[in-house]
Amino acid sequence: xxxxxxxxxxxxxEPVSRLEAISEQPPTRLYALYDREGKPMxxxxxxxxxxxxxxxxxxxxxxxxxxxLIAVPAVYGLVLSQQPPVHEMLLMARLNGVSAEAxxxxxARWQQLCEEVVEGLLAWHRIGSHGLVGTVDSTQQNSWPAWxxxxxxxxxxxxxxLQPPSFTLADRQILFRSREKLGDLFRDFDDPCxxxxxxxxxxxxxxNVRSDQLVAMTQPGTILWAPREYELIHLGxxxxxxALLEHYLGCAPLSEGFLWRRWLYQIWDCIEGLIQNGxxxxxxxxxxxxxxxPWLG
Numbered sequence: 072x073x074x075x076x077x078x079x080x081x082x083x084x085e086p087v088s089r090l091e092a093i094s095e096q097p098p099t100r101l102y103a104l105y106d107r108e109g110k111p112m113x114x115x116x117x118x119x120x121x122x123x124x125x126x127x128x129x130x131x132x133x134x135x136x137x138x139x140l141i142a143v144p145a146v147y148g149l150v151l152s153q154q155p156p157v158h159e160m161l162l163m164a165r166l167n168g169v170s171a172e173a174x175x176x177x178x179a180r181w182q183q184l185c186e187e188v189v190e191g192l193l194a195w196h197r198i199g200s201h202g203l204v205g206t207v208d209s210t211q212q213n214s215w216p217a218w219x220x221x222x223x224x225x226x227x228x229x230x231x232x233l234q235p236p237s238f239t240l241a242d243r244q245i246l247f248r249s250r251e252k253l254g255d256l257f258r259d260f261d262d263p264c265x266x267x268x269x270x271x272x273x274x275x276x277x278x279n280v281r282s283d284q285l286v287a288m289t290q291p292g293t294i295l296w297a298p299r300e301y302e303l304i305h306l307g308x309x310x311x312x313x314a315l316l317e318h319y320l321g322c323a324p325l326s327e328g329f330l331w332r333r334w335l336y337q338i339w340d341c342i343e344g345l346i347q348n349g350x351x352x353x354x355x356x357x358x359x360x361x362x363x364x365p366w367l368g
Contacts, residue, residue: 076089085106085107090105097344113165115162116162118158126159132163168278173278184284189319274290330366338363
């Protein structure tokens with residue numbers, strides 16, 4: 072922590088007296104900064120364990136901010152550090168608000184927040200990809216089913232090479248069966264690819280602490296162009312997220328295939344997290360596997 076404070080003080084040209092961890096995930100940590108008098112500075116620092124991730128997030132935020140209706144954090148700078156452990160940091164505007172995980176004052180305010188989030192998401196989802204699909208740093212002219220099949224094969228091969236000890240034979244069987252059934256699970260799929268935020272969940276949504284109105288959306292995912300249904304795969308872990316999902320579907324319905332592809336996306340998203348961060352979200356993986364199993368025949 073002291074090394075980070077010294078590093079940020081050098082970059083900013085003024086002393087940073089304290090860092091306060093706002094959130095922590097396996098690959099990233101978000102810090103609030105305080106000046107020499109102990110007052111909050113108007114920016115935050117997002118710490119990335121792996122090289123290249125900070126630049127990708129900065130690019131994604133710039134694209135979302137330029138094209139959408141929902142505010143996203145403004146990026147002030149990118150810090151590439153060679154101090155051990157090697158890391159990167161994004162310097163971003165500090166947002167005044169709280170996570171949407173905090174309950175609203177009443178049901179009417181929750182309904183209004185859902186409407187604001189869905190309206191903002193649909194603004195992004197009206198931006199077509201013109202045949203492109205993929206992540207911020209690697210797009211290609213392709214169909215979504217073909218691209219997702221490629222992604223699954225890469226994840227499967229990498230998992231087979233790593234052989235994590237926490238992964239069981241039953242886990243491998245559900246992945247193998249889902250690979251075998253990809254053609255059936257994507258039969259008659261024809262949804263176009265659109266611009267995605269890529270990480271829609273309540274802790275990525277910032278609201279005003281007094282009015283409960285939407286302030287911004289943070290922590291975007293790396294996928295830029297994909298079908299709308301892929302935007303919604305993180306919703307459903309809590310009653311509030313399930314309510315937000317239902318509100319979106321009430322405004323912009325999806326095809327019936329979302330009933331099973333939702334769980335397909337989740338199990339492979341868990342595998343990507345395992346490969347990148349060394350940690351498997353076991354409850355999420357087990358729940359998605361159980362929900363997908365009836366669709367595998």
